[in-house]
Amino acid sequence: AQTVTQSQPEMSVQEAETVTLSCTYDTSESDYYLFWYKQPPSRQMILVIRQEAYKQQNATENRFSVNFQKAAKSFSLKISDSQLGDAAMYFCAPNFGNEKLTFGTGTRLTIIP
């Protein structure tokens, strides 16, 4: 079975600091995509960053970057220079090749002013 684990139900970070959200998964597939989505209080799902499993280089989008360790099946999200607008639920959601996203349980991120 393909599973996704987000072991941190809640995280908090001081504004302007850096925080890392963890995600591990289990799959027998070799080619897949990994995504981090953000869900703010409005509940609109917003794509934060994506990573192709065949690429060794970690994806980066401005203040957001990932640490992708394929062998360890780990896909963590690093948020640098945290801002108040980053407060949200963050979901790790791989696509293991069957067109479906498999969502983790989410991490609620609080930004402390």
Add this chain to the structure above:
Amino acid sequence: GAVVSQHPSWVICKSGTSVKIECRSLDFQATTMFWYRQFPKQSLMLMATSNEGSKATYEQGVEKDKFLINHASLTLSTLTVTSAHPEDSSFYICSVRPPAGGLETQYFGPGTRLLVL
């Protein structure tokens, strides 16, 4: 701008009535759309995959006769909650997969809050 729209954004209905939720792809034609439900403080749970011109594929445990999905055009999929009961109260979200490829990201609608009294 928005890629996916949903209507209505929220709905309150009486127990036993049916409610229809629309999901529209605004920027591209979508042969595949997805329907999720999300309970408070929980993750998204995939209910079904909606395929244009064919029957939807339901996830295990989802009652197909209760949650009717119609994908009649390349830009519109509808979810009808039939004979709604209070336990059907939830947040329903649709998503659209771009036609480029199966492993690409999905774009999500803003969601529909359903409250069944």
